[in-house]
Each structure stands twice: as structure tokens, then as C-alpha cells.
Amino acid sequence: DEPTVLHTDQGSVYASLAYNELIKDTMIVRSMSRAGKPTDNPVNESLNGWIKEELFIDFKIETCNSREEFEEALDVYVDYYNEKRPCYAIGYDTQNNYRKRFYKGELPIMDTFGKREANATPKFVTERKKMAGNEKNKE
Template sequence: MYSFRRLEYQIILELSEYFPVIILCRVTGIPRSSFYNWKRSLFEPSKRARDFAGNVMLFMEYHKRYPSHGYRWLNAKIRLDTGIAHSDPYAYKCCRAAGIKSKTKHYRYKKPGNPYRLFPNLLIAGLPAYAPMQYIASDMTAFYFKGTYYELTLYMDLWNNEIVSHALSSRRGDRMTYINGLEGLIRNKDKETEWQTILHTDQGAVYASKKYNDILKLNHMAHSMSRAGTPTDNAAMEAINGWLKAELFTDFHVTGKASVEQEIEEYIKFFHEKRPAYALGYMTPKQYREAYREDSYSKKKRKPLKE
């Protein structure tokens, strides 16, 4: 109804060059005062309308920089960068007015496969992570850049979605990306905790190899595996792999001026420090870690001294 009435106002405005407004309003059944109020708001918009237009422009600017994301993430990113807070319905309204839609692929759910006999799925119970380095997920993703094939192995802490280790190679099927990434994970684990860490992977040949699992045993790490043909068992890593390639090539517009290794390093730094995550309440992994440390420090200060 509102859009139809607005259309009538526009028609009267266009025809007012040829016919008196009083006659046009009488024919359409619209009060002259309503038409003139609409005309005044059109050429002298209210503060609310001006603020809305400014916010629409802001969302368009951020969408241009990060086209792979939708209105919720853009809203969180604007709040993180500028401190301007909007509700999600208002952000949706702004993005709808600007015609903003995320430029990402949507993946279909796949039916779970059969369990793997070598290592059980230790995360299938859905137990939450309460501390760093409690549950680590790993996966390998591949991509082409300027005709060169690359394989990137990631190790991510499921507690705060932080990429704690990674390794890149331009050799197809390079087993050392898994081993090098695992060695980086072990170094970070030794700095963080002495407790056992659960490492969750798919059923890849390297993950199932004796050498790889011997390293895990020596470093007090338990191995957990997804069911065969069930990427949803490692959904966190599957999502990160998809976002990484979408953001790296859609948002960051990799040009090749810097090395691929440097581009990956810069993206991971952005991922840790400047990318809000829905799973963390739209905090960055760095913010989540800092909040955890502050809370732990406060609890230690409140702890009574033993007599």
C-alpha cells in the first residue's frame, strides 16, 4: 500500500508540470496536504532519513571491501571498526535498500558416512571447549593462483577459531605441509598447556599414517577422526577453508605483487585481529583470547589466600 501511494505521489509530481496539483489530487483522491508533505520530505529529508541514507552508504562501502559477507557480518565489522552499533534488523534494512547480497557459495548437507575403525570421532558428543588448545581441528585446502597449484594445511583451535599453525606448499600431495603444520602446533601447544590436546581430522592418508600418529603420541595428543564422506563432522574447518578462499580472492583481491606466502600470512593476521566471528559473539579471536585472560586474572585475584 505504501509503495503504491508513493507511486501516485511521483505521478502527480511529474504531471504537475502540465496540470494543476489541485485537479490531480482530486482525481486520485489524495489530499493536497499529504502530497505537499511527501514533496517536502523528498527535497528536505528528515534527520532520520539522512541518517539512514548515510548508514546505507556505509554498508555499501564495507560491502565493496568485503563482498563475500552478508548483513550480519558487515554489521559486526562496522561495529568493530567504528564503534557504530546497529541492530541486525536495521542492518538488513540498510543492505536490502542497497541491494547488498553476499557473494559466496552455499554448500549442501551430505548424509553422514560410516564410522572409521582406526580412530573414533571424539568430538561427536558436542562437548564445548573451555580453554585454549583443548580441541584442535585440521584440514588441507587447495587452490590455484596464476596457474600454480597450492596446498594449504591449517590447524585451528576450536575454542576461539584461532589458526594456531599452518603450512603452504606448491607441490601436489606434499606430505610435509601436514608435518610442518603439526610441528608448529606442538610448539604453540607447549607454550599454552600441559594437558592433553584432542586433534580432529578427516581420514586423509597422511593423517592416518603411522609417522603422523607417532608424533601425536610423543606429544600427548589424542587423535579424533571424522566419519568417511562426512565433512560436517569437521564443519568448523570446512567453513574456514571456504571463507579463506572466498575472502582471499573476493575481498583481498590477491594480485600477486607479494608472494602467496606473504598474502596468506597477512590474511591470517586479519583473521585473528580484525575479522569478527559469529561463533564468538562477533568478537575477533584475539579479543576473545584477551577477554579470557582478563577473566582468568580477575578470578586469581579474587581467590582467597590459604591460611
């Protein structure tokens, strides 16, 4: 019932007309990092790094010789990540168990994004406009 904010880099896939056509009838709100600024999205950058490292070190993805083997390795990894991998940020619980506990009401509801407003203008643009306006008012 609520929009999902999907934050990505400015890669060609996410900026493409095809991608934007694909998501236009969904509840996805696009959010993009500034060009060349991976620090705008540290959570996703870290997650991608961990996933890549685990896929190579623990799941030996480089040994896959076909698309089917690769897809199977990814399926096994996704199952591991959601069902078996303990996550520090959620008290060493697994992703799926944490979600189940949340929906059962066993965990407190955190209003992390309740005060945020989704809009088409990035926050840094709004802040720069405010600063520019303040500078004009000083003159």
C-alpha cells in the same frame, strides 16, 4: 597441561605414519571423521570454506606468483583473521581480543567439553555395540 583433540578428515596426511610419528610425543589426541562424511566435522568444513573464500575474494591469493608471495599473503590473512576480523559467534569481537578477555577473567567459563571423555573408540562405534547388545538381550 591438557590434551588437545585435533579433529580432521581421513585425508592421507592425517592417516600417514609420518604424521602419527610427528605427534606421538605431544598432547594431541587424534579424532577423525568417518570416510566420506563431511557432516561429521561441520565446524572445520565451514571454517575451511570461509578461509578459502576470503583468501580468493579479499586477499587475491590466486595472483601470487611465488611461494614467498603466497606465504606473505597467508601471513597477512592470519593477522587479519586473528586481529581485525569480527566474529559473529563471539559477539563480533576478534579472536585475539576475545582470548585476552577470557584469560583476564572478563568472560564466563563455559564447560562445553567437561563431561566428554577422550578414548580411542569413536562414539558411534560404542553406540552401535550398545545397540547390538540390546538387540541380543531382546531375543
